[in-house]
Amino acid sequence: MPEHPSTHHLHPQAPHASPPLLPAQATPPxxxxxxxxxxxxxxxxxxxxxxxxxxxxxxxxxxxxxxxPASRDRAIDALRAFAVLGVVxxxxxxxxxxxxxxxxxxASPLQHMPWxxxxxxxxxxxxxxxxxxxxxxxxxxxxxxxxGDTYATWLRVRLTRLLRPVAALLSLWSVTAVTLLLTGAPLxxxxxxxxxALSPLWFLxxxxxxxxxxxxxxxxxxLWPLAVVLHVDVLRFGLHLGPSWLGWVNLAAGWLxxxxxxxxxxxxxxxxxxxxxxxxxGGTAATATLVSCAGYPASMVGVPGAAIxxxxxxxxxxxxxxxxxxxxxxxxxxxxxxxxxxxxxWTAVALANLSxxxxxxxxxxxxxxxxxxxxxxGRLPGLHTSPDSLSWVASRLVxxxxxxxxxxxxWTAFRHHEQGSRRxxxxxxxxxxxxxxxxNGRRSA
Numbered sequence: 001m002p003e004h005p006s007t008h009h010l011h012p013q014a015p016h017a018s019p020p021l022l023p024a025q026a027t028p029p030x031x032x033x034x035x036x037x038x039x040x041x042x043x044x045x046x047x048x049x050x051x052x053x054x055x056x057x058x059x060x061x062x063x064x065x066x067x068x069p070a071s072r073d074r075a076i077d078a079l080r081a082f083a084v085l086g087v088v089x090x091x092x093x094x095x096x097x098x099x100x101x102x103x104x105x106x107a108s109p110l111q112h113m114p115w116x117x118x119x120x121x122x123x124x125x126x127x128x129x130x131x132x133x134x135x136x137x138x139x140x141x142x143x144x145x146x147x148g149d150t151y152a153t154w155l156r157v158r159l160t161r162l163l164r165p166v167a168a169l170l171s172l173w174s175v176t177a178v179t180l181l182l183t184g185a186p187l188x189x190x191x192x193x194x195x196x197a198l199s200p201l202w203f204l205x206x207x208x209x210x211x212x213x214x215x216x217x218x219x220x221x222x223l224w225p226l227a228v229v230l231h232v233d234v235l236r237f238g239l240h241l242g243p244s245w246l247g248w249v250n251l252a253a254g255w256l257x258x259x260x261x262x263x264x265x266x267x268x269x270x271x272x273x274x275x276x277x278x279x280x281x282g283g284t285a286a287t288a289t290l291v292s293c294a295g296y297p298a299s300m301v302g303v304p305g306a307a308i309x310x311x312x313x314x315x316x317x318x319x320x321x322x323x324x325x326x327x328x329x330x331x332x333x334x335x336x337x338x339x340x341x342x343x344x345x346w347t348a349v350a351l352a353n354l355s356x357x358x359x360x361x362x363x364x365x366x367x368x369x370x371x372x373x374x375x376x377x378g379r380l381p382g383l384h385t386s387p388d389s390l391s392w393v394a395s396r397l398v399x400x401x402x403x404x405x406x407x408x409x410x411w412t413a414f415r416h417h418e419q420g421s422r423r424x425x426x427x428x429x430x431x432x433x434x435x436x437x438x439x440n441g442r443r444s445a
Contacts, residue, residue, distance in 0.1 A: 065343035074340035075333040081352035083129040090123025099384035103189040109387035117298040124300040127322025134262025165418040225256035254314030279327025286320035366407035
């Protein structure tokens, strides 16, 4: 499922190991992340105007760039950042909280304008996150074994990175829910808000489970979980057999497909462009066939009131769509590596990666906080009105920067739960290389 130059370093990896999904510990401020032989820090640079600010930002970006180990695959970080930001934008665009009858209920523009379904194709990027997760976990476990770490140690570190930010979200929304009920808020409204706020947690549960199962699934052929999804859907939709809970088997099997593809990528089995093209074209053709001939919804996200959701639980169409996304991700990885060679682009991706889980967990809260605050001014278009026209879409686009600003406030307040406490300022980043007097080579500080 990307690091902040001002407060944290980019974590070092064992040789040929992929970067961690999330940072394991706090790191030094940006003045400690400097190029070899550098003596001036960002804080040493006088800032008097916009030109100096831009210059300072560029200097900081170059320091982050030079402090990044050459072994780090920046394409992995870029894919993770795009996957997280895609989910965030997708939720903000297709989820509406409509104010009616003194309460709030969810709605979607896809209910009223189903021809907007291609929007969900752009922003439903979870398969890419699971692809990256499988790749990183497989290589990380291999690196841990090389270092002599036990599976239990490796798993504890990874799950701590993944789940540490959850406590703050649960605490805040527990207090919020009790406060709303005590102040007379309608129970359906509280249920709606809690469902939206805590909806990201299903992803974490599945991701944590797959992470824990990495030793078992790292060499699993992706065709096996794909076959499970196929048989489950045949029983559900083709033969109308089986218990109602049968579809939830796909919650694990469906996301196991891209996860095992990521593991295959880590083993070097998907290096060629041919395999990427097969995934992309095959997944696209299969998804188009399922939507046009088998009755699967065109939307790759859930639509309120729809008889079938492609995500709740995942259907065969969602999985084949994920195959196409994974193929596309593999096709663009070389271009992403070249793009990430630019310091400013890399720093932006590093920022997103360092706070990936904070952004993911709090983006729905940011939207709801904006919606609740906006009620003080009445029913505002694109915020509280029914998403049944293009004017609503235009208004919602205007609200996106506001959501992003509120999310930035949430990030400021809660990022330390993900990033941990700050390292002592006198300690340099592990990824910084410095010259050592009397030595011809360089060593890591």
